[in-house]
Amino acid sequence: MVSIQRQRMTYIISDFLMTALAWFVFNIIRYFDVVEPRVHIHTLSAFLSLPTVWLGQVLFPVLMMGLYYLSGYYNVVFFKSRVEELISTFTTAVIGTIIIYFLAIFNHPIPYLMSNHALLMMLLGLLFAVVYSARLTITQITANRIRHGHLSFNALIIGASHHAVKLKERLTHPTKGHTGFYKILGYVQTDSNHNDRCHHDLPVYHIDNIESACRQYGVKYLIIDSHRMGMQALLQIINRLLPLDLPILVSPTPFHLIASRPKLDNIKGEPLIDISHANMSESTRNLKRVGDIVFASVALILLSPVFAIISLCIKLDSPGPVFYTQERIGLRKSPFRIIKFRTMRTDAEMGGPALSSANDNRVTRIGRHLRKYRLDELPQFWNVIKGEMSIIGPRPEREFYIKQIMKRAPYYILVHQVRPGITSLGMVKHGYAGNVDEMIERLQYDLIYLENVSLTVDMKILIHTVSTVLKGRGV
Numbered sequence: 234m235v236s237i238q239r240q241r242m243t244y245i246i247s248d249f250l251m252t253a254l255a256w257f258v259f260n261i262i263r264y265f266d267v268v269e270p271r272v273h274i275h276t277l278s279a280f281l282s283l284p285t286v287w288l289g290q291v292l293f294p295v296l297m298m299g300l301y302y303l304s305g306y307y308n309v310v311f312f313k314s315r316v317e318e319l320i321s322t323f324t325t326a327v328i329g330t331i332i333i334y335f336l337a338i339f340n341h342p343i344p345y346l347m348s349n350h351a352l353l354m355m356l357l358g359l360l361f362a363v364v365y366s367a368r369l370t371i372t373q374i375t376a377n378r379i380r381h382g383h384l385s386f387n388a389l390i391i392g393a394s395h396h397a398v399k400l401k402e403r404l405t406h407p408t409k410g411h412t413g414f415y416k417i418l419g420y421v422q423t424d425s426n427h428n429d430r431c432h433h434d435l436p437v438y439h440i441d442n443i444e445s446a447c448r449q450y451g452v453k454y455l456i457i458d459s460h461r462m463g464m465q466a467l468l469q470i471i472n473r474l475l476p477l478d479l480p481i482l483v484s485p486t487p488f489h490l491i492a493s494r495p496k497l498d499n500i501k502g503e504p505l506i507d508i509s510h511a512n513m514s515e516s517t518r519n520l521k522r523v524g525d526i527v528f529a530s531v532a533l534i535l536l537s538p539v540f541a542i543i544s545l546c547i548k549l550d551s552p553g554p555v556f557y558t559q560e561r562i563g564l565r566k567s568p569f570r571i572i573k574f575r576t577m578r579t580d581a582e583m584g585g586p587a588l589s590s591a592n593d594n595r596v597t598r599i600g601r602h603l604r605k606y607r608l609d610e611l612p613q614f615w616n617v618i619k620g621e622m623s624i625i626g627p628r629p630e631r632e633f634y635i636k637q638i639m640k641r642a643p644y645y646i647l648v649h650q651v652r653p654g655i656t657s658l659g660m661v662k663h664g665y666a667g668n669v670d671e672m673i674e675r676l677q678y679d680l681i682y683l684e685n686v687s688l689t690v691d692m693k694i695l696i697h698t699v700s701t702v703l704k705g706r707g708v
Contacts, residue, residue: 237453240310240375247367248301252294255363259356260286266352296332297360300325303523305515311379311386312414313372321516322368326361385416387451391470392458393420393437400458400484401435418450423470440473447477456505457483468643471508475649476566481509511650513686520688525624529617536611543574543599543608550599553579556612561629564652569621571629572612576600586633588667607702613655625691626654627679634669642673647683656698658682658690 264280274280281287301307304321330353378384388404390397401417419436421443438446446452455474459467467483474481482505513521544555557575560568581587581595589596589604596604603609616622622629627648630638638645659675659682666672682690 237310241307243371244307244310244368245298245301247371248364249294249298251364251367252297252360253290255356255359256290256293258363259352259359260290262355263352293329293333297325297329300328303516303519305517305519308515308518311375311384313375315369315372318368318372319365322365323361326357326364329360330357379414386414386453388415388417388454388456389419389421389438389443389446389452390417390456390458391421391423391440391474392460392462393422393433394458394460396460397458398433400456400460404456415454415456417456418452419446421446440470443474444477447479452479455479455481457481459483465643468646472566472639472643472646475509475646478565479509480507482506483508509650511683511686513651517687521623521625521686521691522620524688525617528624529614532611532614533618536614539608540611543603543611546599547575547597551578551597560631561653562632562635562649563621563629564649566646566649567621568632569616569619569629571622572615574603574609574612576603576609586631588634589665607656607698610655617655621652623652623654625656625694626652627657627682628660628675629653630672634672637669638672638676641669642676644680645673645676648676648679650683651686656694658694661694661697661701 260281261277264274264277274283304325306318306321306325333356334353375384390401390404392400397420401420404415405417417435419438420433421438421440423440447455455477457467457470457474462470471481484505547555553575555575557573557577558570559573561571563569576597577589577593577595577600578597600609613622617624635645657679659678662678663671663675666675682694
């Protein structure tokens with residue numbers, strides 16, 4: 234079985250060692266290229282033994298590993314694009330060199346570096362060439378192993394029709410001389426094809442048993458045979474598969490290509506569309522998560538006096554706890570407990586789930602003010618730190634309402650491609666939803682967000698949210 238973690242560690246260890254080597258060679262060149270170090274320090278070994286040189290030898294590779302992570306290079310460890318690999322390596326090398334440049338200006342930890350700007354270009358060239366050559370070697374070796382059948386990825390085809398059998402044949406023998414990327418272990422019978430009758434060369438599992446099959450056989454990919462499948466049926470199947478937290482690939486039809494902006498998984502074999510992730514680059518994904526953690530941590534610290542004041546006001550206003558938790562559905566349909574300041578009476582939902590309205594008498598006096606300025610959402614910064622939520626993302630709903638939404642808008646399942654957010658484009662453009670109709674109306678904005686996820690879009694939504702809060706238009 235292929236170990237994704239082992240492959241990722243191979244890249245990480247290689248990057249660290251190659252970066253350290255590039256920096257070490259750079260120090261040697263710096264000693265012989267710059268006159269002044271040789272005047273005061275007569276041997277290369279003495280120069281390399283300097284505390285500042287040793288400190289740089291340790292800290293620079295660590296700095297670069299952080300940049301490599303933020304670039305998203307380690308997110309996808311198989312099927313790497315050579316072009317994207319080259320661009321990513323060169324970009325991080327440029328950023329690392331620029332950081333060294335400014336460190337030399339402000340802290341001067343690298344003696345004599347600024348006396349010759351050509352050294353910076355030498356560092357850039359070394360860093361790129363040494364790291365990229367190792368990366369390219371690993372990627373090429375891995376590609377060759379896949380091409381010759383020494384590496385394969387356990388997969389199930391969702392569908393059990395005659396067309397699914399043909400899809401399996403194309404996947405296992407995609408091109409002449411290639412054994413195939415996927416090791417198909419079997420087919421999964423769905424409710425839409427339970428009456429199909431054809432000869433199967435592999436085991437057929439029912440979709441109700443797919444979780445145990447994936448766990449037992451180490452399945453890494455789920456491939457949906459979308460032949461003669463409508464969008465609604467496809468979305469219902471995705472709804473069943475998302476909780477498995479596995480890549481979901483679809484064999485496209487012209488309808489699917491027209492109805493969405495597909496992300497192509499690979500171009501060497503059968504063209505498959507990855508529909509388990511939002512339209513977001515890997516670097517954006519990592520930068521967004523790091524930004525979430527930093528922003529939420531700082532917010533919790535700076536707002537701690539506000540938390541104390543709000544907590545006191547809630548306790549004085551009505552009996553009951555300060556915080557209110559409720560189960561919501563998040564990334565990959567994973568349930569979690571969302572945290573809010575309590576704004577309603579403790580018996581607010583004694584008769585079952587009920588959405589709030591503008592003049593809801595269940596809302597407490599202090600609760601109305603908290604909702605007006607959306608201060609009741611502040612404790613969700615803790616959900617962000619825990620990885621259950623993001624600062625920006627579709628608002629999470631309860632399973633009770635999701636089932637109602639799915640009956641009328643099955644495409645709602647697509648919002649579970651990303652972490653839910655404290656605020657969202659839907660909240661900015663629409664606001665709170667008082668019924669299922671308004672939830673569906675707000676959903677349109679969330680779907681637009683999924684197709685345009687970027688740090689720039691997130692910043693615009695955040696600015697609009699702050700404006701909404703300051704103007705008291707939260708309800």
